[in-house]
Amino acid sequence: MLDPVARVRRFNRAVTSEVGALDNSFLGRGRPLGVARVLNAIGHGHTEVSSIRDYLGLDSGLMSRLLRGLEEEGLIETFSHPQDARRRIVRLTEIGQSEFDAYEALSNHQARTLLVRHSQPEELLRAMDLVASAFGRDRIAIKETDPRSSEARYCLGEYYAELARRFESGFEVSRSRDPASKDMMRPRGTFLVAASDGLPIGCVGLKGSGGDIAEVKRLWVAPSARGLGLARRLMTTVEKIALDLSIEKLRLDTNRALPEAQQLYRRTGWTEIDRFNDDPYPDTFFEKQLCPH
C-alpha cells in the first residue's frame, strides 16, 4: 500500500472519475462530445478547419460533418480564406458565442466548486500545478517574449520573491543592476518564457550589448516545474539563440544560496571566473565559450 506504483495508480483512478466528469461538462447541454469539442476549439480561438482537425485529431470527413451540424444549429458560420479559397475559416455566430460561454461557465463553476470544498485551496493548487507540469512535460513550450509582457513580468516577480526568500540578506530589485528591456530583445539579446498549457513556469534572459559577449540573467523555474530538466532546456535554448546572434562568449553571475543553479552550470560547460561587476548580490561568476557549428 506504500508502493509508489500503487500510489500512482490510485491517483489515476481518483482523477479519471473526477476529471472524466469534468470533461463531460461538455455533456449536460444536450450535445454529443464530438460536436461540443469542436465548438470549444473554435471558441478558444481556432479559426481554420485544418487547425481544429490537427488539435482534436479528427478525420476530415468526420470534421466536415461535425461542422455541418454546428452550422445547421446556427452556432457557426464558415467562409473561404481570402488568400487561399481551398481553406475554410470558421467563426462563432452570436448564438454560438453564447453557447460557448455557457460551456465555459460550467467548466469554471466545476473548478471553483472543487476549490471551495477544500479548506486549503492554495496547497491543493500547488499540488495540481506540480502534477500538471509533470504530466504535461512534453507539451512545455519555450518561446521568445518581450520582457515587458505580462508573462515575463509574472516570472520575474516570482524570481525576485524567491531570491528574497533564499538570500540571507533579502533581495531588492532596485539595488541590483536591472537590465534594460531593449538589451533583452532582438537584436541585442532575448527573453525566453516557458509555459505549460498556458501557465508560465520558467524564464531566462540574454542581455546583449551589441558586441560578441553577452550575459545570461534571470534564470528561474517555478517550484511546481522542478525536476523536469526545464532549466537545462532553457539554457540550451538561450545558448542556441546567442550563437544565432553571433555572440561568442557568455557570462553570468550567481549566488551560493542557489546551489542547484551552480551545479547545472558546472555540468554544462561553464567555468568559474573572477568577479566582473559590482552588483551587491552575486558572489560567484561563470563564463562559457560558445563553439559555432
Add this chain to the structure above:
Amino acid sequence: MLDPVARVRRFNRAVTSEVGALDNSFLGRGRPLGVARVLNAIGHGHTEVSSIRDYLGLDSGLMSRLLRGLEEEGLIETFSHPQDARRRIVRLTEIGQSEFDAYEALSNHQARTLLVRHSQPEELLRAMDLVASAFGRDRIAIKETDPRSSEARYCLGEYYAELARRFESGFEVSRSRDPASKDMMRPRGTFLVAASDGLPIGCVGLKGSGGDIAEVKRLWVAPSARGLGLARRLMTTVEKIALDLSIEKLRLDTNRALPEAQQLYRRTGWTEIDRFNDDPYPDTFFEKQLCPH
C-alpha cells in the same frame, strides 16, 4: 493566468490527456474498452455479475453480452451460485488470468515510467496523493479495523513519526502508554481506519475499559488528506460507536504542539479538564459527555 480557476482547468487539461492515455492501457491489447473493463473488474476480485454491473454501471443486457464475449474468447468461466441458482459466479480461466496480468503489467509500467522521468518522484507522489484525496473525498471510507492489521499499523507508524517531528522533545512509543489492542476492539472499544481508494489516510482509536467511560486515542490524518474535514468525520464516527457500546463519557489527552486537534475538540463540544494520567507526552486533557438519542 494566476486565476485559481484557470489553474484548475489547466490541471484538468494536462491530466485528461495523460491519464486518458493511462486509462487506454485497456486498449493496445486489441480489445475494446468495455470488455477490458469487465475483465479488469473480475481480475480485481469481483466474482458476482451483479457486483460487476454495479461497479461499472452497466445495463444488464450489455453486461450479459460482454460476458458472453469473454467466455467465447476463453478468458472467463461462469457458474451458478450454489445458494441461489439465479445468480452467476464469474471466474478467470488460466488464459484470462494471464491476460489480466498483462493489463496489470502495462498499467504498472506506465505508472513507473512517469516516476522514473521525474527527478523528485517523492514530491510528485505527495502532490498526487493530495490531489487524489481531494478528488476522491466522497469516496473516502471509514471502517472498523483490527488495530494490529497492516493498514492500522501503517497509520500508527505515520502518527508516531509525525509526533516525533512535532514534539520538541521527540516521541517514543515505548515511553507512552500504548493501549492493548483488545481495549481498542469490540466489545470494549474500536479502531477506525479511513481509506481513499485503498490508501489508508487516517485513523482513530477508542480505548474502552468495559465501564461507561472510554478514551479517544491515536487521531491521525495524513498530510495529503488534510483540509477535507476527515478528522471531524472520524471523531463523529467514533462517538457514534461509543454510544453504541453504552459509553457515556469520553476523555482524551493531547499536546499543545497539535493546535489543529485542540481547535477541533473545542469546536465539537469537548471541555478541558485536569490531567487524568501520568503519560509524559500530553499536556492538555479533554472530556465530552455523550448524550444518547
Add this chain to the structure above:
DNA sequence: CAACTTACCTGACTATAGTCTGATATTATC
C-alpha cells in the same frame, strides 16, 4: 400453490465516433 420478485439472458433498436473511397474546387509546380 398462485402470484410476485429477482437475476440474468436475448434480440431489436439507436447514437456516436470513426474509417475509407472518391469527388470537387483551388492552388502550386514544372
Add this chain to the structure above:
DNA sequence: GATAATATCAGACTATAGTCAGGTAAGTTG
C-alpha cells in the same frame, strides 16, 4: 497549360456502447 498537390466535402460503411421490451428460470411470500 498539363499535372500534381492540397483542403474540404459527401456518402457508404463499421465498431462500440448503450437502451428497451420481453422471456425464462429460480427463489420468495401470502
